[in-house]
Amino acid sequence: MNIILLGPPGAGKGTQAQRLEERRGMRQLSTGDMLRAAVKAGTPVGLEAKAVMERGELVSDEIVSKLIDAELAAMGEGAGAIFDGYPRTEAQARSLDGILALHGRTLDHVIELEVNEDALVERITGRFTCANCGAGYHDVFKQPAVAGVCDKCGSAEFKRRPDDNEETVRTRMAEYRAKTAPILPVYEARGIVHRIDGMADIDAVSEAIAEILAS
Ligand code: ADP
Numbered sequence: 001m002n003i004i005l006l007g008p009p010g011a012g013k014g015t016q017a018q019r020l021e022e023r024r025g026m027r028q029l030s031t032g033d034m035l036r037a038a039v040k041a042g043t044p045v046g047l048e049a050k051a052v053m054e055r056g057e058l059v060s061d062e063i064v065s066k067l068i069d070a071e072l073a074a075m076g077e078g079a080g081a082i083f084d085g086y087p088r089t090e091a092q093a094r095s096l097d098g099i100l101a102l103h104g105r106t107l108d109h110v111i112e113l114e115v116n117e118d119a120l121v122e123r124i125t126g127r128f129t130c131a132n133c134g135a136g137y138h139d140v141f142k143q144p145a146v147a148g149v150c151d152k153c154g155s156a157e158f159k160r161r162p163d164d165n166e167e168t169v170r171t172r173m174a175e176y177r178a179k180t181a182p183i184l185p186v187y188e189a190r191g192i193v194h195r196i197d198g199m200a201d202i203d204a205v206s207e208a209i210a211e212i213l214a215s
Pocket residue numbers: 007008009010011012013014015016123124126127128136137138139141142198199200201202205
């Protein structure tokens with residue numbers, strides 16, 4: 001099964017993708033994570049993407065589609081893919097169709113997390129992750145069971161994203177509205193779009209997703 005999690009920054013895509021990895025053995029393919037890894041490694045892609053990401057704008061369609069193609073090639077068959085943060089433009093949605101066909105995969109569901117934009121700034125500015133394993137947390141909504149210790153790997157090191165500040169978040173939301181939301185009708189025409197309440201608590205969102213995947 002291959003699915004897209006769609007929603008503005010902070011909607012909860014990464015949180016739910018991590019759970020689907022743990023519970024269903026699917027694989028999260030996050031172009032944001034891939035780009036951050038490229039920035040950290042100082043690759044040519046990373047050098048090109050760094051400033052664009054810091055501004056909250058979109059990296060070129062060509063770069064992100066190549067990253068997705070390479071990840072799917074490396075994955076081989078077997079695990080289902082969760083596309084998180086990709087596609088983000090109509091051009092990327094078209095590329096994804098071609099890439100999936102190339103790898104013998106089909107798209108089963110597009111799940112849109114509907115959220116109230118006013119809540120997103122609070123979600124994003126409170127977000128942090130384990131520096132060792134990448135597990136996601138929030139200052140208020142998802143604290144580690146023991147303060148300062150990662151639930152999953154026990155690490156005491158955490159990090160925050162440089163683009164998780166209010167100003168950049170506003171740009172990222174505007175990019176979502178202008179360029180990403182318009183791709184939904186393409187998938188609606190195929191009858192594979194499901195909308196769920198992304199403002200519900202994390203467990204309730206996971207349940208709604210599980211129901212869709214069981215349908
Ligand atoms: P995205 O991947 O869509 O940008 P994340 O999954 O990283 O969003 O979620 C953003 C922040 O909000 C994280 O700190 C996460 O712990 C928190 N969060 C995710 N889902 C919910 C939810 N349903 N209710 C409250 N907080 C949430």
